[in-house]
Amino acid sequence: VIAGDRLFLGANRGIGLAMLKKQIRSCTDRFFVIYRDETRAQELLEIHQEYSSQLHLFQIDPTYEQSWEDICFWLQSHHVSLGHLFNSIGILSNDCIRPEKSLRDINQDHLLEILRINTTTIITALKHLQAFIKKDKSFILGSISAKVGSIEDNHLGGWYSYRASKAAHNMLIKTLALEYERRFPKAVLLALHPGTVDTELSRPFASNIKHDLFTPEQCADYLYKILEQSSPSMTGQFLSWDGSIIPW
Numbered sequence: 719v720i721a722g723d724r725l726f727l728g729a730n731r732g733i734g735l736a737m738l739k740k741q742i743r744s745c746t747d748r749f750f751v752i753y754r755d756e757t758r759a760q761e762l763l764e765i766h767q768e769y770s771s772q773l774h775l776f777q778i779d780p781t782y783e784q785s786w787e788d789i790c791f792w793l794q795s796h797h798v799s800l801g802h803l804f805n806s807i808g809i810l811s812n813d814c815i816r817p818e819k820s821l822r823d824i825n826q827d828h829l830l831e832i833l834r835i836n837t838t839t840i841i842t843a844l845k846h847l848q849a850f851i852k853k854d855k856s857f858i859l860g861s862i863s864a865k866v867g868s869i870e871d872n873h874l875g876g877w878y879s880y881r882a883s884k885a886a887h888n889m890l891i892k893t894l895a896l897e898y899e900r901r902f903p904k905a906v907l908l909a910l911h912p913g914t915v916d917t918e919l920s921r922p923f924a925s926n927i928k929h930d931l932f933t934p935e936q937c938a939d940y941l942y943k944i945l946e947q948s949s950p951s952m953t954g955q956f957l958s959w960d961g962s963i964i965p966w
């Protein structure tokens with residue numbers, strides 16, 4: 719069961735915003751949300767007006783390590799004891815970057831940018847947040863990965879950078895879970911596949927999707943259930959939205 723202060727990365731829209739809404743309506747714990755651009759956080763700012771004493775917002779880009787000194791100062795000033803971290807920062811494409819169809823589409827700068835956002839952000843965040851986790855209290859991490867990051871399940875090819883960024887994301891979570899078994903025995907670190915969800919990330923590819931998409935709210939319901947029912951014996955797993963284990 720999630721308890722204690724809750725920190726969200728990527729909750730200004732999409733799956734993260736839906737998860738924030740789901741959680742904040744059902745408890746009195748404190749919520750801390752980091753977002754980088756207020757023009758892309760209208761709904762988050764509206765929720766903040768409704769929950770102003772429970773929800774704390776900080777505007778900075780958490781994908782750069784130099785931001786974490788300021789973030790930690792902010793958390794310290796609120797005497798945060800972290801019980802939950804939900805990370806849903808991720809990129810598949812943008813105005814310049816398209817997922818690769820074949821090897822000739824590889825662009826080193828684009829590959830590095832996707833790795834920086836999807837992979838390095840969470841492990842850098844965890845390094846700095848370690849000071850806010852308590853050995854005798856539970857800590858539940860839900861970090862959104864993607865099934866296409868499964869090496870074993872890769873039967874289609876393509877999307878080199880995104881697949882690699884999520885495979886590496888999963889290795890980092892698994893490796894930290896092993897380190898935390900001794901250091902923070904009550905911690906549960908999970909890499910989660912959210913299903914295919916109707917968000918800005920999936921929208922450019924919606925015409926290729928042959929099945930129904932989840933709404934962000936449906937996805938948040940599924941992922942919340944997994945997090946609420948998780949236990950330290952599950953740490954280091956890569957789980958799908960329905961709770962099933964995805965092969966690495």
Ligand SMILES: NC(=O)c1ccc[n+]([C@@H]2O[C@H](COP(=O)([O-])OP(=O)(O)OC[C@H]3O[C@@H](n4cnc5c(N)ncnc54)[C@H](OP(=O)(O)O)[C@@H]3O)[C@@H](O)[C@H]2O)c1
Nearest residue numbers: 728732733758806807808809862864914915917918919920
């Ligand atoms: N939607 C799906 O079908 C699907 C499927 C599998 C996995 N996922 C994963 O689910 C997670 C959430 O995605 P979503 O569907 O909710 O997408 P989304 O609505 O596009 O949200 C993406 C989030 O990532 C942040 N982000 C993107 N680029 C960033 C950058 N350069 N710097 C800082 N933050 C950045 C966004 O913040 P800004 O608004 O500030 O950019 C936003 O909070 C991602 O990790 C994605 O890979 C999604």
